[in-house]
Structures are given as structure tokens and as C-alpha cells.
Amino acid sequence: MLTCYDATFARVSEASGVDALLVGDSLGMVLQGHDSTLPVSQADMVYHVACVARGCQRPLIIADMPFGTYQESPELAFRNAAQLMAAGAQMVKIEGGREMATTTAFLTARGIPVCGHIGLTPQSVFQLGGYRVQGRADGDRERLLTDAMTLEEAGASLLVLEAMPAKVADFITEHLRIPTIGIGASAGCSGQVLVLHDMLDIAPGKKPRFVKNFMAGKNSVGAAITAYVEEVRAGTFPGPEQLYPE
Numbered sequence: 001m002l003t004c005y006d007a008t009f010a011r012v013s014e015a016s017g018v019d020a021l022l023v024g025d026s027l028g029m030v031l032q033g034h035d036s037t038l039p040v041s042q043a044d045m046v047y048h049v050a051c052v053a054r055g056c057q058r059p060l061i062i063a064d065m066p067f068g069t070y071q072e073s074p075e076l077a078f079r080n081a082a083q084l085m086a087a088g089a090q091m092v093k094i095e096g097g098r099e100m101a102t103t104t105a106f107l108t109a110r111g112i113p114v115c116g117h118i119g120l121t122p123q124s125v126f127q128l129g130g131y132r133v134q135g136r137a138d139g140d141r142e143r144l145l146t147d148a149m150t151l152e153e154a155g156a157s158l159l160v161l162e163a164m165p166a167k168v169a170d171f172i173t174e175h176l177r178i179p180t181i182g183i184g185a186s187a188g189c190s191g192q193v194l195v196l197h198d199m200l201d202i203a204p205g206k207k208p209r210f211v212k213n214f215m216a217g218k219n220s221v222g223a224a225i226t227a228y229v230e231e232v233r234a235g236t237f238p239g240p241e242q243l244y245p246e
């Protein structure tokens, strides 16, 4: 999986073998120049989902629900998720653990597949006190596992694990039936995701540890994405240099 925000990169990513495209709210940082994902609007996400959907056929299109469009109630979440699905998404992603179980069950019971997202949840950056690795403190491993199992039980189809020690991500992956998608988590996850602009080495600002520059030594964006797909499938990305120690 890679993030994707437009039709051209959707076409190139599809041709390079990417299975799933995440229209991430990271677009607030990499496209819009904000320093968090919080200012991204529902209209922004609907627009970018429609752009991506016009650019590809095969990849699964997952849309992030932006901050403020799903936390308040399952009904509000459904109304906003339905707009993303109408724009061309095939699944929506919501950040949070057990507190999102009721909303996950509400959406999945009404025909909208849900991807969960736990660990470092960027929409909670001010609650977390920064973009910090999660799952290191006493009891965190059990808390994250309970969150993961509660979301699976509620009907989630997929679960993103962001910025946690590999042992924690492996522990969660082993205890779930649904696939896990890691970012700064573990090569043992079922799949991986990166922000496209990070792996092409054109994103602004300091790079998180989990980023690898796949453009190095390549002469096209397609070749860089193909190398990423091959390394993820082979289990050689992420390596120890992209992972967080316990």
C-alpha cells in the first residue's frame, strides 16, 4: 500500500504493482503545507478520492476520514463515509482503538468496509504530545492488543499499525485474523504502507525513521515504486534501520 492523492500517481502506482492506495489525510501536510493533518476537510478528501478513482481500476482505494468527521457519533461517521464511498473509495479508515468499535460496527453493518488505525494516530498529535512511538510504556502492549481485537470483533477488515516496536506489531498480527498494515511497525505485518512523497524523497521536513528513499539509484518514479513493491513482498522492507527499538 502507498498513499495516493491524484489520478497520475494512481495510474503509475497501479502499473507498478501496488495493491492498495490510501487517500491519506497526510495530504494536509504533503500537498497543503500544514504542520498537522487536523485542518484537512471532508471536501478535500472527497475531491482527492475522486481524482484517484479516475486514475486506476485494480488497486483497493481506501479513504482516510478526516479529523472531526467521525468521532462525534456513528451517524455522523456514516453520513461522511457514504460521501467518500460515492466519490470512489472502497473502504474508509478511521483512527482510534476500542472507542471506535461502535462506529466500526455501525459502518460495517451498513455496507461500508472499515480499516482501523492504532499506535501513533496523527489526528491525536496534541493529545499524544507529538509524533511519538507508541507501545513502549508498561501495559501499552496489552492496551494495543485489546484495541486491535476489539476493532476486529466490531467488523474491521484491515488494521494499520503505526510507529510501535516490532515485537508489539508482531504480537498483534499473530492474534488477529484480519491483515495488518505496518508503518514503522514490523516486516511481520501482512502488508506495509508509506507516504508516496516520503519514499520518493520529496516530502518537506524531517523524515520519520520508518521512511526509506526508494528513488535512490532509480531513474523513474515507476521504478522506485516497483522496488518498494518488490521489497515489501520479499519481506526485506522495513529493515532494522527503519524500525523502532523497544
Ligand SMILES: Nc1nc(=O)c2c([nH]1)NC[C@@H]1CN(c3ccc(C(=O)N[C@@H](CCC(=O)O)C(=O)O)cc3)CN21
Binding pocket: 025, 026, 029, 030, 037, 120, 122, 131, 132, 133, 163, 195, 197, 198, 203, 206, 207, 208, 209, 210
Ligand atoms: N510526509 C508524511 N509522512 C508521514 O508518514 C505522515 C505524514 N506526513 N503526516 C501524517 C503523519 C505524521 N507522521 C509522523 C510524523 C513524524 C514522525 C516522527 O518523526 N517520529 C519520530 C519518533 C520519535 C520517537 O518517539 O522516538 C522519528 O524519529 O521517527 C512519525 C510519524 C506519519 N504521517
Ligand SMILES: CC(C)C(=O)C(=O)O
Binding pocket: 003, 022, 023, 024, 025, 026, 027, 064, 160, 162, 183, 193, 194, 195
Ligand atoms: C500514513 C498513513 C497510514 C496515513 O494515515 C496517511 O497517509 O494519512
Ligand SMILES: [Mg+2]
Binding pocket: 024, 025, 026, 037, 064, 122
Ligand atoms: Mg492518515
